[in-house]
Amino acid sequence: MKFDHAKPSVIDLDMTPMIDMTFQLIAFFMFTINFNNDIVNKDVQLPVAEIARPVERAMLRPLFLNVDREGRLLTGTDVGNIDLRDATQERKLIEYLSAEKEHILDEMYAKFAKLDESEELKATVVIRAHEDAEYGPVQDLIRTCRVAGFSRYSLRAQLKQRPTQ
Amino acid sequence: MKFVSPAGVKKVQTDMTPMIDVVFQLMVFFLFTFKIAPVEGEIGVNMPAITAGSSAQKQDVTIERVPIKLLAGNSGGLDQVMLGERFLGGGEQALRSLSQVLKDTYAGPGGVVNDVEVEVDADRQLRYHWVIRATNAIMYAGIDAINFRDPKIDPRHK
Numbered sequence: 001m002k003f004d005h006a007k008p009s010v011i012d013l014d015m016t017p018m019i020d021m022t023f024q025l026i027a028f029f030m031f032t033i034n035f036n037n038d039i040v041n042k043d044v045q046l047p048v049a050e051i052a053r054p055v056e057r058a059m060l061r062p063l064f065l066n067v068d069r070e071g072r073l074l075t076g077t078d079v080g081n082i083d084l085r086d087a088t089q090e091r092k093l094i095e096y097l098s099a100e101k102e103h104i105l106d107e108m109y110a111k112f113a114k115l116d117e118s119e120e121l122k123a124t125v126v127i128r129a130h131e132d133a134e135y136g137p138v139q140d141l142i143r144t145c146r147v148a149g150f151s152r153y154s155l156r157a158q159l160k161q162r163p164t165q
Numbered sequence: 166m167k168f169v170s171p172a173g174v175k176k177v178q179t180d181m182t183p184m185i186d187v188v189f190q191l192m193v194f195f196l197f198t199f200k201i202a203p204v205e206g207e208i209g210v211n212m213p214a215i216t217a218g219s220s221a222q223k224q225d226v227t228i229e230r231v232p233i234k235l236l237a238g239n240s241g242g243l244d245q246v247m248l249g250e251r252f253l254g255g256g257e258q259a260l261r262s263l264s265q266v267l268k269d270t271y272a273g274p275g276g277v278v279n280d281v282e283v284e285v286d287a288d289r290q291l292r293y294h295w296v297i298r299a300t301n302a303i304m305y306a307g308i309d310a311i312n313f314r315d316p317k318i319d320p321r322h323k
């Protein structure tokens with residue numbers, strides 16, 4: 001009987017399909033990754049509104065204000081959270097909004113070179129409040145924004161249909 | 166001068182291991198940070214900035230203002246909806262009635278509503294989602310001009 005004593009050859013695995021697939025997946029994840037986590041808080045469960053319009057792209061940087069279930073403004077900055085139900089924190093809120101307004105005004109100066117003093121503040125305030133938050137703190141927040149000079153507001157909601165109960 | 170004959174060219178074997186390592190690291194990172202965000206919509210509202218002496222705002226006399234009150238019950242539920250002096254009940258059913266009454270009263274041909282502004286006056290204890298649902302019902306009736314009354318700025322009624 002004759003045996004083949006030839007040396008086993010190196011098996012060459014074709015890696016091309018796997019690398020193709022992996023790069024496809026990476027490309028998908030890269031395009032869908034959300035870098036707005038600091039301004040769009042995922043813990044805020046938005047209310048549902050079937051008639052809400054799709055979000056338009058703002059001309060200037062919008063001011064995102066996230067309000068949680070307990071009525072706290074989640075600034076996401078060093079300022080920390082501001083309890084909107086606590087009257088003693090009103091000063092902190094005013095200072096925060098004033099600082100944000102200054103940033104937006106600087107942006108307006110940079111973008112349009114010249115700013116008419118009579119022109120209103122063009123930035124949109126985006127209110128993202130938790131669906132179970134009380135309306136009172138949200139109302140106070142909007143009033144403070146109006147005092148700070150903001151006049152355009154976008155109330156955010158989920159577009160999906162609420163399941164029938 | 167020495168030339169290398171074509172027969173002497175050897176197949177170059179590239180080591181794919183480091184690249185595959187990095188690619189898998191990236192894959193794992195993206196997999197763990199991936200979150201499907203819900204689609205967001207917006208309800209645009211214009212409310213004038215409050216400046217010194219702005220309490221005496223000019224009001225367009227040609228626009229009819231419709232007051233709507235949202236009264237909160239226990240645990241922040243929608244206890245009662247009032248359209249002017251008319252009670253419409255509470256809960257989701259009241260919002261459907263509100264939408265229908267607004268449509269029947271103010272909608273012109275083609276469901277278009279002109280020269281009507283709704284002023285929503287909601288209780289502070291009311292859950293925010295009821296305010297948004299009420300806004301949704303008003304907009305469903307074809308009214309886009311919605312104003313949220315703030316008793317601290319405008320203490321007219323109450």
